[in-house]
Amino acid sequence: MKEKLNCSTCNAIVEITMLKCDYCGNNFRVNGKSAALLKLKDVLEEMLINFEPKEVISCINSSVYKEHPIIKFRLSKAEMLICLFDSQNIDSQKFCDIINRISQDTFDYKAEFINYISLLLPSLHISLYPEDYANILAFLRNRNLDHDSNLSNKLTEQVLISELGVKFMKEYLFYTNEKNYINNLDFLKKKEYLEKRYNLKLTNLKF
Numbered sequence: 001m002k003e004k005l006n007c008s009t010c011n012a013i014v015e016i017t018m019l020k021c022d023y024c025g026n027n028f029r030v031n032g033k034s035a036a037l038l039k040l041k042d043v044l045e046e047m048l049i050n051f052e053p054k055e056v057i058s059c060i061n062s063s064v065y066k067e068h069p070i071i072k073f074r075l076s077k078a079e080m081l082i083c084l085f086d087s088q089n090i091d092s093q094k095f096c097d098i099i100n101r102i103s104q105d106t107f108d109y110k111a112e113f114i115n116y117i118s119l120l121l122p123s124l125h126i127s128l129y130p131e132d133y134a135n136i137l138a139f140l141r142n143r144n145l146d147h148d149s150n151l152s153n154k155l156t157e158q159v160l161i162s163e164l165g166v167k168f169m170k171e172y173l174f175y176t177n178e179k180n181y182i183n184n185l186d187f188l189k190k191k192e193y194l195e196k197r198y199n200l201k202l203t204n205l206k207f
């Protein structure tokens, strides 16, 4: 993803991975407003890695750079972490609103954001109801936001975890992992039962 900001000396648009401004030679990473913005970005990224979304939000709210796309992108990440991990179940309305807001920025951010959510899912600590799953899938399709179905597939795994239970999913994953295969009647029976139940649930979820 190519993130951009304005050089603090000549105001030209520069990619943040560049060492100096191509136009005026200013070291924008060290000097002026652009340096402060990049420093804030690094602080926010660190907080996101540490799963501190509330700290990210309060840090952004008190910043003069809160309207900058670079900062708004981190705000959306924090909001998504709260939406996924801080409630009993994923609220599809909130989930889609967050994606909608970041989609109003550049295409780069949109794709990067969808990718970010995909990496967070599935999780045993998240629950997703079939109705919310259907809403989110419809939203992604209508907006053409998930070309390779990567996020949709992750959401399918997530709803199956919620529907079948963590214990079932752990067993299913164990029995269907080739490394654990045993040529034993009890094992095979159990594996067949788990696969049947899993596939039945999956079929019922298809839209």
Ligand SMILES: [Zn+2]
Pocket (backbone or CB within 6 Å): 007, 008, 009, 010, 011, 012, 021, 022, 023, 024, 025, 026
């Ligand atoms: Zn410049």
